[in-house]
Amino acid sequence: MCALTAGKRGRRVALLEHNARVGLKIAISGGGRCNFTNLLATPENYISGNPRFCTSALARFTPQDFIALVEKHGIPFHEKKLGQLFCDFSSRQIIGMLLAECAIAEVDVRCGCRVETVKKRERFSLGTNQGVLECDSLVIATGGLSFAKLGASDFGYRIAQQFGLKLTATRPGLVPLTLSDEERAVFAPLSGVSLPVMARADGASFAESMLITHRGLSGPAILQISSYWREGGSATLDLLPQRPGAEWLLEHRGSKGTAQDLLEREWPARFAAAWCARHAPQKYLQQTRTADLEQLARLIHRWPVRPDGTEGYPKAEVTVGGVETGELSSKTMEARRVPGLYFIGEVVDVTGWLGGYNFQWAWASGHAAGEVA
Numbered sequence: 551m552c553a554l555t556a557g558k559r560g561r562r563v564a565l566l567e568h569n570a571r572v573g574l575k576i577a578i579s580g581g582g583r584c585n586f587t588n589l590l591a592t593p594e595n596y597i598s599g600n601p602r603f604c605t606s607a608l609a610r611f612t613p614q615d616f617i618a619l620v621e622k623h624g625i626p627f628h629e630k631k632l633g634q635l636f637c638d639f640s641s642r643q644i645i646g647m648l649l650a651e652c653a654i655a656e657v658d659v660r661c662g663c664r665v666e667t668v669k670k671r672e673r674f675s676l677g678t679n680q681g682v683l684e685c686d687s688l689v690i691a692t693g694g695l696s697f698a699k700l701g702a703s704d705f706g707y708r709i710a711q712q713f714g715l716k717l718t719a720t721r722p723g724l725v726p727l728t729l730s731d732e733e734r735a736v737f738a739p740l741s742g743v744s745l746p747v748m749a750r751a752d753g754a755s756f757a758e759s760m761l762i763t764h765r766g767l768s769g770p771a772i773l774q775i776s777s778y779w780r781e782g783g784s785a786t787l788d789l790l791p792q793r794p795g796a797e798w799l800l801e802h803r804g805s806k807g808t809a810q811d812l813l814e815r816e817w818p819a820r821f822a823a824a825w826c827a828r829h830a831p832q833k834y835l836q837q838t839r840t841a842d843l844e845q846l847a848r849l850i851h852r853w854p855v856r857p858d859g860t861e862g863y864p865k866a867e868v869t870v871g872g873v874e875t876g877e878l879s880s881k882t883m884e885a886r887r888v889p890g891l892y893f894i895g896e897v898v899d900v901t902g903w904l905g906g907y908n909f910q911w912a913w914a915s916g917h918a919a920g921e922v923a
């Protein structure tokens with residue numbers, strides 16, 4: 551996006567990619583259909599040391615701008631849910647579209663070109679496995695640490711440090727959470743069970759589905775809070791967000807069934823059995839004290855889980871943290887202290903929610919830099 555924007559301004563642009571092809575993350579994204587933007591994208595959907603940093607770039611290149619490009623290329627797409635736009639057929643169409651626009655802008659796309667060193671004298675001098683290249687403007691778009699098998703590297707962070715720019719601590723985001731051995735023993739047999747929850751961590755909450763895995767918890771609700779969760783922290787799950795409070799349970803006070811019987815109507819039966827065996831009174835509701843029913847409702851709505859970690863960068867969709875936003879101009883993404891050096895996309899300390907927000911940040915920040923670099 552940055553290369554084609556700069557190329558259209560008449561700049562001579564080389565795009566250097568060490569993989570054999572560009573856009574491998576685009577290719578596998580969204581299950582091969584690329585969730586390329588989100589209609590509802592606003593700065594509130596991003597995590598950053600400075601939550602306002604992304605405002606200008608997002609306002610100047612909106613989801614509608616990207617959609618216009620997708621429509622220009624006749625790529626069919628649809629909204630899946632919650633403003634999330636996916637290709638009808640293949641994410642490769644998005645890569646094809648970007649490459650076609652780069653061709654129009656006469657961008658020199660060089661694959662198999664690994665940038666190894668960067669020096670700055672009058673101009674930037676790049677040492678690559680294909681020889682030395684010189685440029686006036688250097689845009690770093692090397693992404694984060696997640697999914698290293700697709701080419702992710704710490705190169706961008708190293709270049710930032712080399713030029714004296716601060717980094718915020720990085721951690722895996724949009725990643726499954728793992729449970730302690732004790733909790734895993736209870737839930738591993740439920741692997742594959744999914745239910746709607748409201749997940750909360752560090753002040754953020756997401757109403758989506760949760761999936762139990764053989765190592766812990768996943769599914770959209772968990773992936774979303776994983777970006778907020780920190781090592782040693784806890785999370786709470788409302789296991790019945792569609793029935794808030796305790797009234798719904800108290801209405802069954804006179805029932806000859808158990809809590810499990812009742813919850814089996816709301817949850818997958820296997821989950822109800824395992825959860826109730828640990829947490830619910832093992833007697834008929836009519837024999838259960840009101841205070842105990844209220845306590846049960848509280849536990850259902852604020853069930854604490856204490857993850858013991860995450861599945862880490864190999865399974866994380868994004869890297870939270872990165873080049874500190876205070877080091878960059880929010881208008882242009884240029885390093886304040888190093889004229890001509892720009893950072894865009896995931897390498898910057900701006901991390902989107904699940905749902906097309908990360909690509910929208912990549913497009914918007916790339917466009918912002920491409921207008922001036």
Ligand SMILES: Cc1cc2nc3c(=O)[nH]c(=O)nc-3n(C[C@H](O)[C@H](O)[C@H](O)COP(=O)(O)OP(=O)(O)OC[C@H]3O[C@@H](n4cnc5c(N)ncnc54)[C@H](O)[C@@H]3O)c2cc1C
Nearest residue numbers: 567568575579580585665692693701895896906907908909
């Ligand atoms: C499995 C998965 C699914 C995802 N699905 C979605 C989705 O549906 N929607 C969404 O919004 N986001 C999704 N994301 C996140 C999204 O892919 C990233 O946030 C986005 O690709 C970041 O763009 P970027 O250009 O900053 O970095 P990247 O896309 O990671 O691109 C960086 C490029 O730099 C190259 N590179 C690195 N170091 C060097 C070097 N030294 N020399 C030359 N080249 C180098 C890499 O090979 C890579 O191609 C997904 C991520 C994953 C892992």
